[in-house]
Amino acid sequence: MRVADLTTPALLVEAGALEANLADMAAVLPGPRLRPHVKAHKTTALAARQLAHGHQGFTCATVREVEGMAAAGLGADLLLANEVLDARRLGAVVDSGARVTLAIDSEATLRAAVDGGIREVLVDVNIGLPRCGIAPDRAGALADAARAAGLRVRGVMGYEGHLQMLADQAERARLTTECTDRLLAAHADVGGEVISGGGTGTHTMNTACTEIQAGSYALMDTAYTAAGLTFRQSLTVLSTVVSATPPAGDMPGWAVADAGLKAFGMDHGNPTVPGADVWFCSDEHLTFTATPLPRPGDRIRIVPAHVDPTVALHERMHVVDGDGPDAEVLDSWPVDLRGW
Known part of the structure; x- marks a missing residue:
């Protein structure tokens, strides 16, 4: 895979x-x-x-x-x-x-x-x-x-x-x-x-x-990176761009990805899309602007601000080799300690 x-x-x-x-x-x-x-x-x-x-x-x-x-x-x-x-x-x-x-x-x-x-x-x-x-x-x-x-x-x-x-x-x-x-x-x-x-x-x-x-x-997150920790960012959330609105007049264009509040721990703020400006998260969506604007179907990797509650929202994590769309999925680990 x-x-x-x-x-x-x-x-x-x-x-x-x-x-x-x-x-x-x-x-x-x-x-x-x-x-x-x-x-x-x-x-x-x-x-x-x-x-x-x-x-x-x-x-x-x-x-x-x-x-x-x-x-x-x-x-x-x-x-x-x-x-x-x-x-x-x-x-x-x-x-x-x-x-x-x-x-x-x-x-x-x-x-x-x-x-x-x-x-x-x-x-x-x-x-x-x-x-x-x-x-x-x-x-x-x-x-x-x-x-x-x-x-x-x-x-x-x-x-x-x-x-x-x-x-x-x-x-x-x-x-x-x-x-x-x-x-x-x-x-x-x-x-x-x-x-x-x-x-x-x-x-x-x-x-x-x-x-x-x-x-x-x-796994790391943006909050610890901002605090000067030098461990590598190994965890990201893969998301698909589902909508894109081009610029019009004074309004910049924006894109919407399919990972929102139910995919990220938000107590440390918005997640980060490298090279883009995240506007806000809603239940199922993340809205951001970037140049060039991505197209529907494009995949992006989003970096959480707080790793612990982010992981707890997901059923499994996929161990991958590399950062491109053709990177191999080496294994899939159940997040088997989640829940009460």
Whole structure:
């Protein structure tokens, strides 16, 4: 099959760029220094490629991701880096032989871990992002309660998500150090061998962490590229131009492609069409202008602004060799961790 044979819209992953990204990250964060976050791609076949580059532990965002990773034989060391109040499905995964660690930040999430059959936890610490996480000065007490309840406390985790795409890289590094210092202070009270945190945008700045939870580096998007990350853009959305209106008077011409709001994560803004100006997205369409104006039937590759929610909207990704319409489709991977 060739790219020209695919029905649009379709997720494309350029094989060479993907492998280069995986190799580059593995060189910077080899083996257990990286715990890839599968929420960015939700695809066990891609996780298997990360395993092939030496990363045996993975970060998950949902119970569904934990279940799917374990079922695919990738359950050697799974971290659910989110709080849940019903961990029974996770306990079933543990009983099947997988290793599952759960983030806790309160007595309620601690109790859910115990009741659900979880045996290992990380204390999730609020290091600056107003989301989940216990205050650093209360982390030790929660760890003591977890041990008293029979759990193994492996260490701490924290996420400076509000800094990942800060444009000023020096400021990003400075603030990341401040956040990591809070995590280290909590770790001094909690104990354990794991200090987990970071992401693609701070993967070289979190030197005190024992493991980094980066995920977007494999596929990339325009938001991370704008933040100065040098990983290659391996993921695009293939779309077909379905309408074109030529210029008239003072009005420039425009074209419409068949990939809109239901094909892209839009929280970081419009996707990008290289060499064109995107006007807006609607439910099923993307409207843009370009010179020369494409014709109906032309294929374009669109770059998402936020990779994670974009991937979650699609059922599969096609691994391709090259960027032209005659590029070969090497494989098609189900996005098998999507959904709840």
